[in-house]
Amino acid sequence: MAVLNEEQSMLRDAAKSWTQEKSPVTAFRKMRDSGVDIGYDAKAWNEMAEMGWAGVIIPEEYGGSAFGYLSMGLILEELGRTLTASPLIASGVGAASALALGGSDAQKSEWLPKIADGSVVGALAVDEGAHHAPEKVALAATKSGAGYSLSGTKTFVIEGLAANLLVVSARTSGAPGDKDGITLFLVPADAKGVSRKRLALADSRGAANITFDKVEVGADAILGAADKGWEVLEKTLDRVRAALAAEMLGAANQAFETTLDYLKVRVQFGQVIGSFQALQHRAAKMFTDLELARSAVEAALQAIDADSPDVPELVSLSKAKMGDVFHLVSNEMVQMHGGIGMTDAHDSGFYLKRARAAEAAFGSQSYHRDRYARINGY
Amino acid sequence: MADFGGGDPEAFRKEVREWVEANFPAELKGRPNPMMREERAKPSEAQEAWRKAVGSKGWGTPTWPKQYGGGGLSSAEARVIQQEFGRAGAYNPIGGMGVMMFGPTLLEYGTEDQKLEHIPLICRGDVQWCQGFSEPGAGSDLAALQTRAEDKGDHFLINGQKIWTSGAQYADWCFCLVRTDTSKKHEGISFVLFSMHQPGVEVRPIKLIAGSSPFCETFFTDARAEKKNLVGPLNGGWTIAKRLLQHERGGLSGAGGGGGMGGRSLVDLAREYVGVDDQGRIADPDLRTRVVQHEIEGRSFQQTAVRAMLESKGNSGPSAATSIMKNAGTSWMQLRHELTLEIMGHQGLGWEGDAFKPEELGAVRGWLGGKAFTIYGGSQEVQSNIISKRILGLPDLTQHN
Numbered sequence: 001m002a003v004l005n006e007e008q009s010m011l012r013d014a015a016k017s018w019t020q021e022k023s024p025v026t027a028f029r030k031m032r033d034s035g036v037d038i039g040y041d042a043k044a045w046n047e048m049a050e051m052g053w054a055g056v057i058i059p060e061e062y063g064g065s066a067f068g069y070l071s072m073g074l075i076l077e078e079l080g081r082t083l084t085a086s087p088l089i090a091s092g093v094g095a096a097s098a099l100a101l102g103g104s105d106a107q108k109s110e111w112l113p114k115i116a117d118g119s120v121v122g123a124l125a126v127d128e129g130a131h132h133a134p135e136k137v138a139l140a141a142t143k144s145g146a147g148y149s150l151s152g153t154k155t156f157v158i159e160g161l162a163a164n165l166l167v168v169s170a171r172t173s174g175a176p177g178d179k180d181g182i183t184l185f186l187v188p189a190d191a192k193g194v195s196r197k198r199l200a201l202a203d204s205r206g207a208a209n210i211t212f213d214k215v216e217v218g219a220d221a222i223l224g225a226a227d228k229g230w231e232v233l234e235k236t237l238d239r240v241r242a243a244l245a246a247e248m249l250g251a252a253n254q255a256f257e258t259t260l261d262y263l264k265v266r267v268q269f270g271q272v273i274g275s276f277q278a279l280q281h282r283a284a285k286m287f288t289d290l291e292l293a294r295s296a297v298e299a300a301l302q303a304i305d306a307d308s309p310d311v312p313e314l315v316s317l318s319k320a321k322m323g324d325v326f327h328l329v330s331n332e333m334v335q336m337h338g339g340i341g342m343t344d345a346h347d348s349g350f351y352l353k354r355a356r357a358a359e360a361a362f363g364s365q366s367y368h369r370d371r372y373a374r375i376n377g378y
Numbered sequence: 379m380a381d382f383g384g385g386d387p388e389a390f391r392k393e394v395r396e397w398v399e400a401n402f403p404a405e406l407k408g409r410p411n412p413m414m415r416e417e418r419a420k421p422s423e424a425q426e427a428w429r430k431a432v433g434s435k436g437w438g439t440p441t442w443p444k445q446y447g448g449g450g451l452s453s454a455e456a457r458v459i460q461q462e463f464g465r466a467g468a469y470n471p472i473g474g475m476g477v478m479m480f481g482p483t484l485l486e487y488g489t490e491d492q493k494l495e496h497i498p499l500i501c502r503g504d505v506q507w508c509q510g511f512s513e514p515g516a517g518s519d520l521a522a523l524q525t526r527a528e529d530k531g532d533h534f535l536i537n538g539q540k541i542w543t544s545g546a547q548y549a550d551w552c553f554c555l556v557r558t559d560t561s562k563k564h565e566g567i568s569f570v571l572f573s574m575h576q577p578g579v580e581v582r583p584i585k586l587i588a589g590s591s592p593f594c595e596t597f598f599t600d601a602r603a604e605k606k607n608l609v610g611p612l613n614g615g616w617t618i619a620k621r622l623l624q625h626e627r628g629g630l631s632g633a634g635g636g637g638g639m640g641g642r643s644l645v646d647l648a649r650e651y652v653g654v655d656d657q658g659r660i661a662d663p664d665l666r667t668r669v670v671q672h673e674i675e676g677r678s679f680q681q682t683a684v685r686a687m688l689e690s691k692g693n694s695g696p697s698a699a700t701s702i703m704k705n706a707g708t709s710w711m712q713l714r715h716e717l718t719l720e721i722m723g724h725q726g727l728g729w730e731g732d733a734f735k736p737e738e739l740g741a742v743r744g745w746l747g748g749k750a751f752t753i754y755g756g757s758q759e760v761q762s763n764i765i766s767k768r769i770l771g772l773p774d775l776t777q778h779n
Contacts (some may be wrong), residue, residue: 275775277763287765292706294699295678297701299685305741321675
């Protein structure tokens with residue numbers, strides 16, 4: 001755990017006690033069983049917003065607290081422990097970062113206070129296929145009168161069904177794969193021509209495919225500059241990736257601790273199974289990897305707060321390392337629990353499903369290893 | 379940090395710089411420390427002069443107390459010395475096991491007389507120490523050691539065999555674990571010191587797979603240790619041994635994370651030996667993936683080292699992260715050697731001769747020597763046991779007494 005200042009310690013303690021009291025894993029199970037289509041409990045989200053969590057990275061003049069990304073990561077780590085589902089990453093990190101980095105004064109004044117108080121949920125509509133590939137934008141934005149007309153489809157938009165505001169990457173010139181020619185648009189989710197289809201994913205969280213059929217927006221819907229959206233998009237994505245890695249860190253640590261507790265109570269052959277060296281050494285390996293991953297995740301968040309030039313590589317490093325470790329720990333959680341770990345009544349399956357969904361979101365391990373190598377020139 | 383005790387850091391830097399300029403023999407510039415090599419058996423005049431100069435200032439052991447021959451300096455001042463030595467291309471001539479392991483342990487557990495007798499000689503580099511711990515039947519299970527020390531009134535008579543005694547062939551003194559009570563395991567072990575220059579001590583270097591002989595078998599036949607050189611209480615040696623191993627493991631894990639290897643990066647080597655594609659990527663995609671993975675692992679190890687240091691300063695108590703450093707660091711180093719060899723292909727398999735560059739010959743020897751990283755100082759498996767037991771609180775089935 002990084003060395004924290006006073007406000008960070010208070011935030012973390014608040015998040016810890018809230019998730020334990022109000023949002024244990026049983027709350028996630030209840031949400032899943034309820035079949036709620038947005039993929040989170042709106043009442044719990046309201047409580048989180050009331051505590052100011054949606055505004056942690058938003059500047060004070062726009063209604064946030066500007067505590068920064070490490071602070072946001074501390075909250076997300078606690079939420080991750082109990083698999084608490086919420087639009088905090090999509091809205092409080094994704095949409096909020098895009099606006100803070102690229103928005104005009106008018107755009108920031110219009111949206112950031114509402115994102116900060118939770119009354120608006122924002123989401124990033126970026127990908128168009130089965131894999132994260134933010135430069136492969138085909139969704140077309142063509143000039144139409146004084147504004148633009150958007151047509152195309154976005155896939156796997158996280159919190160896409162709940163969102164009121166979509167940050168959409170669209171192509172205004174060039175071809176899919178070009179970084180130039182991408183433009184970001186702010187599109188209200190209820191705009192004419194936007195249709196959303198809920199995706200029921202294994203991890204039971206909120207996601208949607210969104211089709212844009214000649215959606216008319218004004219020129220003032222452009223976030224940043226036309227054709228030059230890539231820089232803001234990539235910076236925004238890095239903030240989302242780092243935040244997601246923090247959530248994964250919490251979930252992976254809880255998956256490990258739950259497993260460790262089980263090793264200390266499950267008796268076979270007349271002794272607790274945690275006395276077997278075959279399991280002890282695998283536990284030691286997981287602990288080692290979790291410590292390494294924690295360092296990588298915290299370093300990425302701290303680099304964002306310091307606006308350091310090595311944010312892209314540190315973020316890719318953390319998402320790749322964290323993905324590998326969550327992958328391992330979630331598999332071991334099921335294996336070490338044995339038969340009980342295969343049952344829906346046990347929590348192991350939740351962590352396993354969340355692990356894969358989080359690994360795939362905003363770039364898998366192989367995506368980020370490749371990106372890390374490219375950034376470093378090989 | 380008020381590390382300079384009210385003194386002026388820049389004035390101290392100037393003092394060190396001027397002293398190094400006046401005392402460091404130019405012919406040694408950029409040379410490695412002979413301490414770690416076979417040439418330490420017959421050092422040159424310049425090497426001896428440099429050792430004596432640094433030793434008499436206590437600057438080779440800068441943070442050790444002045445009354446025992448250390449520098450009596452703060453850690454900030456020690457860093458200045460390190461930086462200034464580095465700037466001048468000078469090595470620290472005071473080192474070895476006396477500095478790394480035995481000295482810190484004796485400062486903690488020794489009597490005043492013992493410290494006054496042994497520490498100044500370490501600070502001056504006059505005496506080299508070796509570690510008599512492992513035995514043929516006591517490796518990972520170190521407390522099973524059988525070398526016996528018999529009480530002869532004013533001294534002990536020592537009989538038995540040690541193995542993997544690093545540098546025993548150059549050592550003047552040995553810090554040794556001996557059995558003083560055969561009815562108990564851990565509580566029957568004592569920590570004694572004796573001279574290696576006596577008739578009852580015989581040393582046989584062991585040739586390793588890498589071709590060199592950094593370790594020895596050491597035989598004791600009625601070797602003599604004076605009673606005044608018993609450290610800690612009789613049968614109380616195990617506690618001291620565990621503390622000393624912490625110093626050893628701390629030193630070993632520091633090799634990881636890119637610090638200790640020197641040389642070129644894997645990426646540079648891969649560009650040369652494997653080539654790049656039209657986008658500048660390492661041409662072999664499978665190898666490229668593994669190189670990236672290894673780089674990411676190394677960075678996260680370095681980040682953990684930094685985090686552990688900051689946490690031990692900023693939070694209360696030691697950081698849990700320190701417990702993972704030996705395994706994470708040594709396995710990373712080993713994999714680096716494996717990848718280096720693979721990247722060099724056949725050129726990375728030369729044993730000797732002018733068909734191979736020194737860098738290539740070094741790669742083979744480094745790869746073979748590196749196999750020891752996960753064995754010595756507590757094997758990978760013993761470290762995993764320690765994490766399981768002490769950090770994770772899992773039951774310990776390896777203690778039978």
